Every structure is written in structure tokens, then in C-alpha cells.
Amino acid sequence: MKKNYSQLSPKNFLYERKGPWPQPSPAHPIGESAAVLHLPCSEQIDWWLHIGSRYMLTLLYTPIAYLKGIINPGLAEVSNTEFMQLFQHSMLSKFICEKFDQNELDLFKADMQPGSKYFYIDMTPVKVVKPFPGIYCSGTKTLIREVEKNKYEPIAIWVEKTNEIIRPNDPGFELAKYYVLQGGALCATLVIHPLLHFPLDAINAITKTALPTEHVLFKLLHPHTRFTLPLENAVLTFKTSLLQAKWWMPYAPYPGDKEGLRELLVEGYMGITNESSYPRFSYPKAPPKVFSTYGEFQDAYFAVFKKYVSVILAEVAPDDYYVKCWATWISQYVPGFPNGDEIFKGTNFVDAVSFYLWSVSVGHTIDHYDYGHMDIRKVPLRLRQAPPKKNDKVHDRSKLTTFWDNGKYTMANILFFNSTVVTSLITTEYDFAESKLQKAVEEFKNDLRKVDQEMKARGDCYIPLEDIARSIQS
Ligand SMILES: [Fe+2]
Numbered sequence: 001m002k003k004n005y006s007q008l009s010p011k012n013f014l015y016e017r018k019g020p021w022p023q024p025s026p027a028h029p030i031g032e033s034a035a036v037l038h039l040p041c042s043e044q045i046d047w048w049l050h051i052g053s054r055y056m057l058t059l060l061y062t063p064i065a066y067l068k069g070i071i072n073p074g075l076a077e078v079s080n081t082e083f084m085q086l087f088q089h090s091m092l093s094k095f096i097c098e099k100f101d102q103n104e105l106d107l108f109k110a111d112m113q114p115g116s117k118y119f120y121i122d123m124t125p126v127k128v129v130k131p132f133p134g135i136y137c138s139g140t141k142t143l144i145r146e147v148e149k150n151k152y153e154p155i156a157i158w159v160e161k162t163n164e165i166i167r168p169n170d171p172g173f174e175l176a177k178y179y180v181l182q183g184g185a186l187c188a189t190l191v192i193h194p195l196l197h198f199p200l201d202a203i204n205a206i207t208k209t210a211l212p213t214e215h216v217l218f219k220l221l222h223p224h225t226r227f228t229l230p231l232e233n234a235v236l237t238f239k240t241s242l243l244q245a246k247w248w249m250p251y252a253p254y255p256g257d258k259e260g261l262r263e264l265l266v267e268g269y270m271g272i273t274n275e276s277s278y279p280r281f282s283y284p285k286a287p288p289k290v291f292s293t294y295g296e297f298q299d300a301y302f303a304v305f306k307k308y309v310s311v312i313l314a315e316v317a318p319d320d321y322y323v324k325c326w327a328t329w330i331s332q333y334v335p336g337f338p339n340g341d342e343i344f345k346g347t348n349f350v351d352a353v354s355f356y357l358w359s360v361s362v363g364h365t366i367d368h369y370d371y372g373h374m375d376i377r378k379v380p381l382r383l384r385q386a387p388p389k390k391n392d393k394v395h396d397r398s399k400l401t402t403f404w405d406n407g408k409y410t411m412a413n414i415l416f417f418n419s420t421v422v423t424s425l426i427t428t429e430y431d432f433a434e435s436k437l438q439k440a441v442e443e444f445k446n447d448l449r450k451v452d453q454e455m456k457a458r459g460d461c462y463i464p465l466e467d468i469a470r471s472i473q474s
Contacts, residue, residue: 012212014222015040019209020229022202022333027236031266033198033281034333035236036205036229047230050422051473058415062250065410069403075178076377077397080168083177084144084152086379087121091370091462092184093292094192095121096144096152099276107165108143111156117146119291122277123183124160125191128263129256132247137255138162138387140180150292161387172388178400179387181379186254188371189417190264191278196364197472199269199281201232202333203356206326215322216315219431220353224360226423228472242412251411255382282336285351287363293460294370300451301362302354308444309354312437318344327352360472361425368474369463372418376409377401420474421467428470 010016020043022034078086087093096119104120105112112118124139131137139160144152156167157176166176204225211218235241242252243261254261271280287298316323324340331339338348382405385395394400426448430441452465 008212012214013210014208014213014218017209020205021209022205025236027262028266031270033269034202035198035232036201037233037237039229039233043226044230047227047234051227051231051420052234054420055415058411059250061414062407062411065250065414066403066407068410069406072377072406073401073403074377074396074398075380075400076375078174078177078181078378080154080173080177082378083181084154086181086374087144087184088150088152088292089294090374091294091367092188092379093294094288094290095123095184095187095277096291097122097277098291101274101276103274104141104143107141107158108156111143111165111167118155119144119146119152121180121184122275123180123187124275125264125267125272125278126183126186127160128260128267129186129254130260131256134384135255135382136161136384136386137182137186138179140176140183142180159387159389162389164389166388166390170390172390172392175385175388175392175394178380178383178394182255182381182383185379185381186264188367190254190261191268193367193371194265195268195281196359196367197228197232198236198265199283199334200356200359200472201229203330203337204228206329206333210326210329211322216312216432216437217323217326217353220309220312221356223428223430224357224471226471226473228360231472231474242416250408251415253381253405253409253412280335283334283352284336284355285347286355287358294366294462297455297460297462298363298366300455301448302358304444304447304451305358305362306350306354307447308440309357310350311440311443312432313350313353315434315437316349323349361470362468364472365419365421365425365467365469365474366463368417368419369467372413376406376413381405381409416474418474419463419467419469421469422473423470424466425468425470426465 020036020039022036025032025035087096098119121142121144124141126137127139129137141158143155145155147153154168156165157180158165159176159179166172207218207221208225235243242249243258245252245254245258245261267278269281272278287302289295290298323343327338327343328340331337338352343349380401382401384400426445432438448465455461
């Protein structure tokens with residue numbers, strides 16, 4: 001590539017150098033990721049045609065969703081074994097934390113025996129939710145013991161609102177489990193999953209605006225950027241977004257008002273002081289460690305991306321002017337992203353690009369696919385019996401949620417939580433002119449197929465390869 005930026009004409013850029021650009025979030029400049037608000041018209045139309053219009057059509061399903069809520073009221077029973085299954089064999093396993101802080105050591109000192117390995121599940125971020133009348137929320141911390149690799153048993157649940165520790169032999173344990181699962185639903189969808197969305201928008205926008213379309217990095221990234229910016233904008237700014245949590249919205253299933261929900265996003269991005277489960281966001285070099293086969297599934301795919309990206313980026317000169325500018329601009333909006341001086345040091349370039357590609361495709365879609373397949377009557381978002389003390393039984397499981405609670409949740413599942421695949425990862429085409437790079441693409445796809453087959457053979461396939469989207473589309 002030419003070294004002097006001014007030598008290229010606007011025609012060498014996707015939007016003639018007038019493309020989207022990140023800015024501090026007007027909703028919360030300190031606590032939320034940089035936002036991309038001014039979107040090219042063509043991207044908005046593309047999103048409406050392929051995704052927004054589906055939302056409108058799907059609303060016709062509302063009466064059926066509510067009818068299903070009437071036929072199957074309340075919640076379903078969750079045994080202790082299933083309770084652990086829901087965490088150890090799903091995207092909720094991301095919450096299994098190894099590093100105990102003083103808080104948890106103090107809480108559970110009577111329950112931790114020498115010779116055993118313990119982990120815990122921290123659902124205290126939900127304390128910022130301001131529940132609607134008749135609905136309850138409580139933070140929880142759950143101590144679990146490792147039985148064998150990736151298999152755990154519950155030892156005790158601390159319920160924040162009642163400040164009680166409830167153990168499996170106590171009648172209050174059933175309700176405590178639902179509170180942990182409610183915390184899982186809230187923290188999954190509004191604390192940790194958003195980290196796969198919003199912080200990466202700056203990379204999407206700056207790639208489209210600042211890299212020449214002939215640059216190999218542009219050709220590598222651009223197929224993985226479609227639909228995402230208008231989608232993010234809709235979630236964060238539309239008056240009809242489910243985050244607005246209006247009572248009349250048939251697809252808004254959350255238990256509290258919009259201010260509290262938005263605070264959950266802030267907790268995910270800014271982190272929570274003295275809580276190791278919720279560190280402040282910093283752009284990772286690889287998927288964070290997850291203590292389950294879900295983590296192994298993620299890692300297996302990440303290795304494939306890294307191999308592919310290493311081959312493609314070997315074409316980029318180690319002092320490439322455009323990459324240095326690209327990295328510098330991104331680093332101003334994405335904490336932890338290597339800047340222009342750092343991008344070519346060690347494996348920074350390959351790591352940064354591999355993580356982006358993996359995250360917007362595999363990392364993001366499996367979260368949706370896995371969560372979308374959970375039983376809404378076992379992982380509730382709303383609860384209508386106050387948090388338990390010891391000996392507090394569930395009064396009536398069929399009244400823990402109402403039919404409209406379940407109806408709204410079903411609609412949100414269909415509209416937003418289930419994965420959407422308009423363009424799949426395995427059918428991605430890259431505009432590389434060099435035949436050796438096209439060969440690398442073929443090898444990449446073969447490697448993806450191998451991981452898919454291996455994971456299916458060992459019974460740990462969390463999403464079939466053909467269902468993985470190539471960009472954030474849901
Ligand atoms: Fe998502």
C-alpha cells in the first residue's frame with residue numbers, strides 16, 4: 001500500500017472517507033462503550049430489510065405466546081442436578097469463578113472444607129435493578145464444589161436481600177435456586193453478553209471509514225461487519241427497544257425499569273470493585289477462561305481463527321501506515337486495544353484481529369443459540385415471591401410468574417435472544433486477489449468443519465457450524 005495517506009483519493013474508501021465513527025456514548029459517556037450513532041443510509045436500509053422487518057412480522061405471534069403462558073403458567077421444577085447442569089453445560093458457565101475475594105471467603109468459610117476445590121457464581125450485579133411492583137430481584141452468591149472436571153455440586157446459596165445462607169437440605173433452597181437462575185438470565189443478557197456487542201462497534205466503524213478497500217485487513221474484516229451498527233443503534237437508542245421496559249411492550253420481559261437495566265450494562269463495562277467475576281472491560285487477546293466444555297468449545301474455534309488470521313496478516317508489512325492509524329484510532333475508543341506503536345509488537349496484531357473475528361461470529365452466536373434454547377420456565381427473568389429466608393418454601397410454583405411474564409419472555413426469546421443467521425460464517429467470501437490467500441480461506445473453512453465434527457463426536461457441540469453467523473446479527 002502507498003505510505004502517504006493523502007495519496008489515496010476518497011474513492012479508495014468504502015464511504016469516501018465519510019463513514020461512521022465512534023464517539024463517547026451520549027447516554028453515559030463514562031460508563032458505557034463508545035457508541036456509533038451516525039450510520040450510512042445504505043446500512044440502515046440493509047438492516048431494516050433483513051432484520052428489522054422480521055421483528056415487525058414476528059409481533060403477530062404475540063397472542064400465541066401469551067396463550068402458551070396461560071396454558072403453562074408459572075415456573076417448572078428445577079432439581080439440584082438440573083440446577084448445576086444449567087450452569088456447567090451452558091453459556092451460564094461463564095459465571096463459574098475460581099478466584100475468591102475476601103467477600104466470598106468470609107461468607108462461605110463454614111462451608112469450605114480442606115481437600116476440596118471450590119468455585120462460586122456471583123449474581124450480585126442485579127442489585128441495581130429496580131423491580132416493578134409485585135416483582136422481586138435479589139443478588140446471590142452460590143458456592144459450588146468441583147466433583148470432577150467441568151462437573152460441580154451446589155453447596156450453599158447466599159441471598160443478598162435476606163442476608164441468609166441457604167443449603168440444599170433447607171426448604172428455602174428451591175426458591176433460592178430460582179433467584180440464582182434469575183440472576184443468570186439478567187447478568188447473561190445485560191451484563192456480560194453486551195461486552196460482545198458494544199465495545200467492538202468502534203472497530204467496525206473505524207475499519208469501514210479509515211482503511212482503504214484494497215487493504216488486506218479491510219478485506220479480512222469487512223465481511224464480518226454487516227448489520228451490526230444499525231442493530232446496536234436500535235438496541236441502545238430506539239424508543240421501542242426492549243431496554244425501555246414499557247409495560248405495553250409485549251416483548252419486554254425484564255423485571256424492572258429502564259434506568260436499572262441500563263446500569264447492568266454499566267456494571268459489565270466498568271466492572272465491579274472487589275468482585276473478581278466482573279473486571280473492568282479491557283480488549284482481550286483471547287476468549288476469557290471458562291470452566292466448562294462451553295469454554296473448551298469456544299477455545300477450539302478460536303485456535304482456528306488464529307491460524308487463519310496469522311496467514312492473512314503475514315501479507316501486511318510490519319510498519320504499515322494504515323494499520324498503525326487504524327490501531328491508534330481504535331485504541332482511543334476501546335480500552336486495552338493496542339495502539340499504533342504497539343500493534344506490531346509480538347502477537348498483538350494477530351491476537352487483536354483474531355479476537356474480533358472470533359467474537360463477532362462464534363463467540364456472539366453461541367451465546368444466543370445456547371440461551372435461546374433454555375427453558376424460560378426454568379431460567380426466569382421475573383419472580384413474584386419475595387427472596388427466601390431459611391425454611392421459606394415456594395408457595396405455589398405456578399404463581400411465581402404470570403402468563404404475561406411468560407408471554408413477554410417468549411416473545412423476547414423469538415425476537416432477540418434466539419440466534420439470527422442471515423449470513424453464515426461458513427459461507428463467508430473474502431475479496432482477496434492472491435490465490436494463496438484464497439487457499440488460506442479454504443483451509444480455514446476446512447478447519448472450522450473439523451472442529452464442528454470433533455465437537456459433535458464428543459457430545460459437546462453448543463451450536464452446529466452452519467448456524468454460526470459471520471457478524472453480529474442478533
Ligand atoms: Fe447479541
